[in-house]
Amino acid sequence: MTDQTGTIGSNGWQQLIAAREVYTRSAGVHYDEVLDHVAQRAQSEGSLGKADIGALLxxxxxxxxxxxxxALMTTADADVRRATAAAMTAVLDASVSRSEAARAGRAALTGLPGFTRGDALASTVLTAAAPGRMAVYDSRAHTALRSLGIPLTHASGRYSRYIAALDHLLTHAPTPADAWTPRDLDIALYCLPPNSAGMDSA
Incomplete structure (x- = not known):
């Protein structure tokens, strides 16, 4: 359950922290190597190409x-890199909020095949572009937010609203989650057991 400010209660945070620890134990230290390697290449090159997107798939x-x-494979890699470079510039823009950066980054990818609808792949690319600012969206994280009493509609602009919700939660996070990035929180949401309702308010 959420309180009047839209934050979750201590029991909710305990479940999220436990879920994050489950991921660390079950996925091991190597599972995220692909994401980490793509993120490192993106930082050095300023964009992601088709090979990077293939690795993220x-x-x-x-x-x-x-x-x-x-259709993506028949798109010139230079065109893919132009779109991902614009998206990367947007999500790394620290002069705007994370949710505004997410909105601009998501919009920059819209013209690429596979990025016109849905946020799973787009959010993965944006997270690789800015791993400290963005987070991966998927239906499990969406469902987990709802179980915590945080609504998220499927209307246009969902990814920006998703990042705004994570940002708001992190603003009120207890130790050790107060050191989490949005990516840490998306992992916890992904691993939260279904039907984790009945959480107390703050």
Whole structure:
């Protein structure tokens, strides 16, 4: 349950912290190597190419036998890099809020095949572009937010609202979650057991 400020109670945070620890134990130290390597390349090159997106597809375990994947492969890598460079500039812009940066970054990717609808792949690319500021969106994290009493609609601009919700939660996070990035929180949400309702208010 949330309180009047939209933050979650101590029991909710205890469950999130426990869920984050479960991920660390179950995924091990190597699972996120692909994301980390792509993020490092993105920082040095200023953009992500088709090879990077392919690696992120494997990491996120998304299907690649789709029409959009074929269309992305026939798009020039230079065009992909132009879009991802613009997205990267947007999400790294510290002069605006994380949610505004997320909105601009998501908009920069919209013209690429596979990025017109849905936020799973786009959020993964944006997280690789700015791992300290962005977070991965998926349906499990969406469901976990709802179980915590935090609504998130599927209307246009969902990714920006998702980042705003995570940002708000992190503003009120207790130790040790007060040191978390949005990515740490998305991991905890992803690993939160279903139907984790009945959480107390702050």
């Amino acid at each position: 494997l990491w996120k375990r998304l299907r690649a036998d789709t029409r959009w994947a074929s």
